[in-house]
Every structure is written in C-alpha cells, then in structure tokens.
Amino acid sequence: MFRFGVDYYPEHWPEARWETDARLMQEAGFNTVRLAEFAWSRLEPEPGRFDFDWLDRAIEVLHAHGIQVVLGTPTASPPPWVMAMFPDAYRVPESGLPATYGNRREYCPTHTGYRERSRLITQAMADHYADHPAVIGWQTDNEFGDRCHCEQCRAAFHTWLQRKYGSLDALNTAWGTIFWSHVYTDWAQIPAPLATAAPFGNGSHNPGLALDYYRFMSDTYVAFQHEQVDILRSTCPTHFITHNLMGAGYDRLDYFDLAADLDFVSWDNYRRMQWTFRPEVPPSEAALSHAVMRGLKQRNFWVMEQQAGSGGWQIVSVAPRPGELQLWAYQSIAHGADAIIFFRWRTAHFGTEQYWHGLLEHDGRTGRRYTEVKQMGAELARVGSQIAGSDVRAQTAILLDYDTRFAFQIQANNPAFHYTAHLHDIFQAFHRRNVTVDVVSPESDFAAYKLLIVPAQYVQSEATAAAIERFVKRGGIVLVTPRTGVKDETNTVVNMPLPGHLATVCGIEVEEYDSLPEGVSQPLAFDEGTAMVGRAPQARIWCDVLRVTQARVIARYTSDYYAGTPAVTANQYGAGHAIYAATFGDSELYDTLADWLLDLAGMEGGPETPEGVEWCVRWNGQERIIFVLNHTTEPKQVPLDGGYVDLLTHRVLASATLELRPHQVVMLAAERMPTGATGTSNGGAGRIAQPAQ
Ligand code: GLA
Ligand code: ZN
Numbered sequence: 168m169f170r171f172g173v174d175y176y177p178e179h180w181p182e183a184r185w186e187t188d189a190r191l192m193q194e195a196g197f198n199t200v201r202l203a204e205f206a207w208s209r210l211e212p213e214p215g216r217f218d219f220d221w222l223d224r225a226i227e228v229l230h231a232h233g234i235q236v237v238l239g240t241p242t243a244s245p246p247p248w249v250m251a252m253f254p255d256a257y258r259v260p261e262s263g264l265p266a267t268y269g270n271r272r273e274y275c276p277t278h279t280g281y282r283e284r285s286r287l288i289t290q291a292m293a294d295h296y297a298d299h300p301a302v303i304g305w306q307t308d309n310e311f312g313d314r315c316h317c318e319q320c321r322a323a324f325h326t327w328l329q330r331k332y333g334s335l336d337a338l339n340t341a342w343g344t345i346f347w348s349h350v351y352t353d354w355a356q357i358p359a360p361l362a363t364a365a366p367f368g369n370g371s372h373n374p375g376l377a378l379d380y381y382r383f384m385s386d387t388y389v390a391f392q393h394e395q396v397d398i399l400r401s402t403c404p405t406h407f408i409t410h411n412l413m414g415a416g417y418d419r420l421d422y423f424d425l426a427a428d429l430d431f432v433s434w435d436n437y438r439r440m441q442w443t444f445r446p447e448v449p450p451s452e453a454a455l456s457h458a459v460m461r462g463l464k465q466r467n468f469w470v471m472e473q474q475a476g477s478g479g480w481q482i483v484s485v486a487p488r489p490g491e492l493q494l495w496a497y498q499s500i501a502h503g504a505d506a507i508i509f510f511r512w513r514t515a516h517f518g519t520e521q522y523w524h525g526l527l528e529h530d531g532r533t534g535r536r537y538t539e540v541k542q543m544g545a546e547l548a549r550v551g552s553q554i555a556g557s558d559v560r561a562q563t564a565i566l567l568d569y570d571t572r573f574a575f576q577i578q579a580n581n582p583a584f585h586y587t588a589h590l591h592d593i594f595q596a597f598h599r600r601n602v603t604v605d606v607v608s609p610e611s612d613f614a615a616y617k618l619l620i621v622p623a624q625y626v627q628s629e630a631t632a633a634a635i636e637r638f639v640k641r642g643g644i645v646l647v648t649p650r651t652g653v654k655d656e657t658n659t660v661v662n663m664p665l666p667g668h669l670a671t672v673c674g675i676e677v678e679e680y681d682s683l684p685e686g687v688s689q690p691l692a693f694d695e696g697t698a699m700v701g702r703a704p705q706a707r708i709w710c711d712v713l714r715v716t717q718a719r720v721i722a723r724y725t726s727d728y729y730a731g732t733p734a735v736t737a738n739q740y741g742a743g744h745a746i747y748a749a750t751f752g753d754s755e756l757y758d759t760l761a762d763w764l765l766d767l768a769g770m771e772g773g774p775e776t777p778e779g780v781e782w783c784v785r786w787n788g789q790e791r792i793i794f795v796l797n798h799t800t801e802p803k804q805v806p807l808d809g810g811y812v813d814l815l816t817h818r819v820l821a822s823a824t825l826e827l828r829p830h831q832v833v834m835l836a837a838e839r840m841p842t843g844a845t846g847t848s849n850g851g852a853g854r855i856a857q858p859a860q
Contacts, residue, residue: 169551170506171544172199172234173526174472177225178209179515184531185228188512191533193232195526196544200229201471201508204239204309205271207288208246214284217291230301237409237471237508238292238302240395242285243309244271253280259317263363270519275315276384276391277323289395293402304407306471307395310435311410312419314384316359325354327383341657342375349373370578378626378658381573385421389428396428409433411471412463414456416587418576421569423608426463434460435472435510438495439484447485450498450781450798451598455591455606457502459567461559462606467503470496472510476524476536483522490830492536493543494796497832501783501794503559509540550792550814550834557785557792561603562770563618565594568609570626574658580625580650581682583708589622589648589751596757601773601782602765613638617768621669623650623751626658632668639672640741644768646760647673647747649680649709665711666747673747674717674738681710681729689726691734691756697721699763704756706734711749718747735760777803780827793835797827810838 173192177185192200203210203222211217226236250256250268256278257265266273274281296302332338335351344350351357358364360380365371392410399408407430412422414434426432436456438448460468473496478484487495496507513527526537547554567590575586597604605616609631613619619638624631632652639645652667654660661667665677688707693699699722712729718736725731738745744767748760765772776782779799785792792814797803805825812819814834825833 169547169555170199170469171547171551172197173509173512174201175512178206185225189228189232189234192234195537195541196548198234199237199506199508200234201237201239201306204241204306205244207241207244210241210292211288213248219295226299226301235301235303237304237306238296239306240289240292240308242288245274249284253278256281258313258315261314261316261362263316263361272313275317275319276387277315277320282391282394286394286398289398290402293399297403302406304409305399306433307392307408307410309411310413311388311392311425312417314419316361321359323387324359324380324383325357327386328357328379329354342373343659344373374577374658377577378574385424388420389424392425393428407431409469411435412460415459418572418587422463423569431466431468432460432463433469433471436470436499437474437478439474439487440478451595452591453498454502454598455594457499458604459606461503462567467505467558469506469508470499470504471508473499473507475509475511475526476514479522480519488830489535489539492539494798494830494832496543497794498781498796500554501781501796505555546815553787554785554792557787559603560786561605562616563597563602564605564607564613564616565590565620565622566609566624567606568624568626570656571624574626574654581708583685584751586623592754593620593622593757595754596761600761601776603784613643616643617770618644618764620646621651622648624652625650626654626656627652627667628656629668635669636672639743639745642742644743644764645745646764647745649711649749649751672738672740673745674740675713675715675736675747677711678714679712681712683708683710689724691722692725693722694720699759702755702759704759705753706750707753708751713749774808776805780805791837793837795825795827795833795835797829797831800829802829803827811835812838
C-alpha cells in the first residue's frame with residue numbers, strides 16, 4: 168500500500184474542527200497521518216500524569232475516515248516542567264554557552280534524568296497504543312542532532328574512551344598527545360572540544376580527540392534512540408519504527424548507525440526554505456539526498472515531511488509554483504519513497520512556525536496547494552499499489568563516510584572544499600545522464616556494483632582499502648579523488664605515500680600537493696589517444712602532484728610548477744581499473760569522467776533528456792515504472808526510444824516524443840521489455856531497445 172498523508176497537530180485546533188479536517192484529508196486521498204511528536208505537554212501535563220484521551224479522540228476521528236497514524240515520541244521538545252526538573256539538562260553547544268528554554272532540542276542526550284523522562288513517556292505511549300487498530304508505527308523523537316559539550320557529556324566521553332582505548336597510554340599514543348605536551352595522566356583531564364579552548368575553530372583541538380568526541384556524540388544519540396526503540400519493539404512488536412532524518416547535507420550524526428536500529432528511514436524533504444542561500448535546492452541535490460536516505464539501509468524510505476507550502480520562520484520563502492508540490496513529491500517517489508507525508512496540514516496561527524505553510528491556509532481554506540495534492544491523491548489511488556513494493560536499482564555506487572565528514576569538520580583542508588558539495592559534483596554528472604547511483608557505507612559489500620566512486624575518503628581504515636582493492640581485482644571500476652587515505656581511524660596522518668593503502672591499486676603515489684587559493688584554477692589536458700582528448704575541464708581547490716608507479720596517464724596539468732605532470736590516471740589492477748583524479752574539478756571534469764567510466768564499466772547512460780528533465784526508474788520484478796519529471800518552467804520534449812504506456816491513462820504513447828508541460832510529471836510503463844534486460848540492471852541503463860510494433 169502506498170502511504171499518502173500529512174503531519175497533523177490536532178492539539179493546535181479546536182476539537183470541533185477535527186471532523187472537517189479528517190473529511191478533507193480523506194477527500195485528498197490520505198491514508199496516513201503523523202501525530203504527537205511535539206505534544207509532550209498535552210500527553211503528560213505534569214510528571215507521571217498521562218492524558219491520552221484527547222489523542223484517542225483525534226485518532227478515532229481520523230480512523231473513521233480511513234486514516235491510520237504514525238505516532239511520534241515527543242522528546243524533541245520538552246515541556247517547561249521537564250527542564251525545570253533538570254536545570255543541568257540544557258544542551259551546551261560548542262560555544263560553551265548553555266541553551267536556555269524557548270526553542271526545541273534544548274536537551275542534552277546524555278542526561279540521565281532526561282533519558283528517564285524520555286523512557287517513561289515512550290513506555291506510557293507504547294502501553295496505551297500497542298493494540299490500537301489505527302496505529303501502524305512510530306517515529307522516534309524528531310530530527311536528532313546537535314552536539315552537546317556539557318560536563319555530563321564530558322564524563323560520559325571519558326567512559327566511552329576507557330572502553331575504546333583501555334589505557335591512557337593507548338589513548339595518548341593514538342592521539343599523539345605528546346604534541347604541545349597534552350599527555351593525559353587522568354581520564355578526568357580530557358576536555359570536550361569547546362570553542363573556548365579553540366579560538367581558531369575546532370581544528371585547533373587535537374584532531375584525534377575531536378574526531379573521537381564527534382563519534383561519541385553520534386553514539387550518544389544512537390543510544391538515546393535505542394532506549395526508545397527497545398521499549399517500542401518489546402511493547403509494540405507489530406508496529407514499525409522510523410525516524411525523520413535530514414537528507415544528504417546533515418553531517419553531525421552517523422546516519423548509518425542511527426538507521427541501523429530502524430525498520431526503515433524517513434526524511435524531511437524541503438526544496439525551498441527561507442534559510443537556504445539559494446532560493447531552491449536543485450533537483451540533483453534532492454536526488455542525492457534521496458540516494459543517501461535510500462542507501463542508509465539499502466531500501467526504500469518514507470518522506471515524513473514533504474514540503475506543503477512556503478517555508479518560513481522569520482522570512483517567508485518564495486511560494487511553490489503551481490505544479491511544484493506534486494513535482495517535488497513525485498521526485499521523492501521516483502527515487503524510492505514509499506510514503507509521502509506532507510508537512511503540515513494547516514498553517515499555524517501561533518508559535519515559531521506561523522509562516523511554515525501547510526496545505527491549508529491560516530483560516531482553514533483549501534486553496535491551490537490542497538487542490539494540487541488532492542489531484543495527486545487521485546492519481547496515487549490508481550497507481551500507488553503498483554509503485555509500493557517496487558525498488559530502485561543501480562550498478563554505480565558512491566561511498567559516503569561519516570568519519571570522513573567529521574574529520575573534515577575539524578580540518579577542512581581547503582576553505583573552498585566541502586565534502587557534501589564534492590559528492591554532489593560527482594553525483595550530478597551521473598544524474599545528468601539519468602544513471603541511478605546508490606550510496607553505500609564503507610562497510611557495504613561493493614560486489615553488487617560495476618562502478619564505485621570513492622570521493623575524498625579522508626579517514627580510511629585498512630579494511631575499507633582492502634575491500635576496495637578486492638572490488639577492483641575482481642573486475643570493478645573505481646574512481647578515487649584527492650584526500651583519500653590521508654588519515655587512519657585515529658585521525659593521524661598515515662606514514663606512507665598517499666593515497667595510503669590505495670596507492671598500489673591506483674598505481675600512483677602522491678609526491679606532494681598544492682592547496683589552491685580561492686578563484687585559482689587551471690585547465691587539464693587529456694592525452695592524445697584518450698577518448699576525452701579536446702575536453703578541457705578545470706582543476707580547482709586542490710592539486711595532487713603524482714608520481715606514476717604503474718598507471719597510465721589520462722590527463723595532465725597545464726600550468727604552474729607541475730605543468731605536464733599527471734592529473735588523471737588509470738591503472739589496470741587484476742580484472743578491474745582504478746582511476747585517480749588528482750584534483751577537485753569543475754563539472755566538466757566529472758561530466759568527462761562519467762562518460763568514460765560508464766564506458767569502462769560497460770554500462771550505458773540512461774536515456775538522454777533535455778536539461779532539467781529527470782528520467783527515473785523503479786523496478787517491479789522485471790517491469791519498470793518510469794518517472795519523467797520536468798523540473799523547469801518551460802515545456803520540454805523528450806525523445807522516446809520505444810513503446811511506452813502512460814501509467815495513469817493506460818494509453819499507448821502515439822508519438823516518439825513525449826511532450827511535457829512545465830513542472831509536469833509523467834509515469835510510464837514500457838510496452839515491452841528491452842531485449843536481454845535482466846531486471847537487475849541499472850535503472851537508467853535498462854533502456855528500451857525495441858520500438859513499438
Ligand atoms: C523540520 C521539523 C518540523 C518543522 C519543519 C519546518 O523538518 O521536523 O517539525 O519544524 O522542519 O520548520
Ligand atoms: Zn550534554
């Protein structure tokens with residue numbers, strides 16, 4: 168069943184309105200509603216006095232309209248009495264200045280008192296709703312994150328370190344504390360990495376200490392969540408458990424770890440927000456977030472908050488244009504969402520989010536946004552069951568590493584370097600070619616893929632390097648980019664030429680490197696005889712100067728003291744190839760590399776579509792559901808290479824060109840399978856070979 172619905176706050180509205188809301192939801196085709204994730208003060212008005220009557224009544228009204236519910240544990244926003252009970256439970260950000268009451272997420276995830284209150288409210292809700300016919304699952308807390316540096320966290324960090332290192336000797340060696348005489352002789356001396364001690368940024372702390380602290384903090388949230396998960400699993404064994412994560416950009420928690428405890432991942436997909444520098448998240452960035460969210464458990468996900476209107480706390484973002492809400496929601500589905508839950512139902516009159524617009528206006532009117540989503544509900548009523556249960560398949564994977572992300576937060580290496588942006592630069596080249604890309608963790612089995620991209624894996628374990636080596640030896644193609652293999656897991660620089668344990672596989676050694684100032688770039692020249700000769704991408708940000716040990720030179724630098732030396736190399740290793748791109752390049756570099764890598768891996772790109780038009784595939788066994796999405800404000804024409812049926816109308820497309828209106832989404836089924844298609848091939852690559860009869 169495809170889940171379609173909305174985040175609803177019955178506690179914000181008079182009870183007399185609930186019936187109207189539920190009817191309108193049903194008319195929009197909604198079957199699922201998330202409730203209660205910020206309702207702690209109504210659920211437990213004072214310590215130990217629980218009140219579920221109002222929520223029972225709200226659920227009853229919804230259920231009578233065919234709607235089932237996901238309940239949030241309300242621990243992301245404690246009522247004032249909780250914080251009054253534990254004045255030392257306020258989170259202390261890096262600044263060292265404790266949070267005060269008035270927003271949300273002000274709690275310290277280590278605080279034993281807070282954790283007890285969190286278990287008590289979770290247990291009470293679980294007991295009450297375990298057998299409720301309308302309740303299907305749980306969301307833990309809300310958007311976990313934000314590090315705490317309080318004294319309790321520092322003490323818990325000491326315990327975490329003792330378990331990890333066993334002795335102070337081992338810790339001192341691992342971190343290299345002899346530097347600046349930081350040799351610790353008592354666990355209690357070890358600080359939390361506060362800005363007060365590091366006026367020049369986190370990087371002025373010992374990198375080993377800072378990385379361990381970030382890991383510890385991530386583990387702490389995972390442990391906090393685990394206490395809720397434990398309760399929910401044992402009390403409500405038939406319910407699912409999920410959490411709403413924040414996409415590819417969020418880098419304060421190890422999302423692979425956080426997701427491990429969940430049945431599936433959910434995430435909050437906002438395409439246009441008041442605080443994004445650019446007015447809009449481009450489709451490839453949203454696609455990367457979807458890929459990351461899908462990759463956390465290698466399975467489909469939910470969108471627990473899909474944008475329903477202008478975002479806004481202080482500033483109101485540009486209104487979603489007609490068609491955009493459904494375009495963005497269909498994009499989520501195209502990339503693997505099995506549920507679309509819009510945030511939020513009706514725009515609030517009060518509170519911080521007065522201008523975070525829901526489907527309904529402030530006065531409860533059903534306007535343009537509601538009508539659009541209702542239209543989508545009618546479409547999903549026809550095709551939702553076909554979509555649910557289908558999956559996204561890829562032959563290309565990109566490695567995402569949270570240790571590396573944490574380490575780059577400590578030492579950016581170059582101010583213009585951003586790990587997520589680098590991932591996106593590469594991802595975008597494949598996205599433009601309509602090639603589906605999976606996101607994998609360093610611990611994943613890479614064997615399922617033909618092409619593996621290892622972007623700047625700065626902190627690399629020997630085990631991961633060995634797995635990459637095996638992958639290449641057995642015939643895989645790998646692309647490695649600069650700053651890979653620089654550090655071991657203690658965040659210490661390796662005592663060998665870079666890229667460390669991958670130097671042999673890549674057939675090169677980094678002799679030295681040049682960190683470029685902002686705005687400085689130089690063209691690369693591809694060697695004669697390579698397919699890319701004539702293309703001139705730019706090197707930027709970082710240039711490794713290479714010594715070739717085995718590899719073939721593909722492209723060279725053209726200026727500075729390393730002019731003429733290799734910038735892109737390819738090494739045949741076992742049955743595969745390792746490509747080293749020694750600089751962070753512009754989009755032309757990754758475009759050029761993507762074409763070549765797909766070719767090397769024996770893969771085809773997806774069908775060519777005009778700029779701004781996505782072509783995504785979900786598989787149902789051997790059958791494909793194709794989503795063609797026009798992200799532009801212009802009409803677009805997409806050439807078709809075979810016979811397709813419009814999924815909604817069941818009509819065979821008459822023409823060889825698909826005409827798309829601005830923001831239009833079309834769902835297609837292939838009239839027949841391409842010859843030789845296995846169904847396990849890459850979504851984009853599994854293209855139609857047979858024209859319609
Ligand atoms: C997040 C939260 C929601 C809401 C929205 C809009 O995604 O999970 O509670 O605050 O942002 O601000
Ligand atoms: Zn704390």
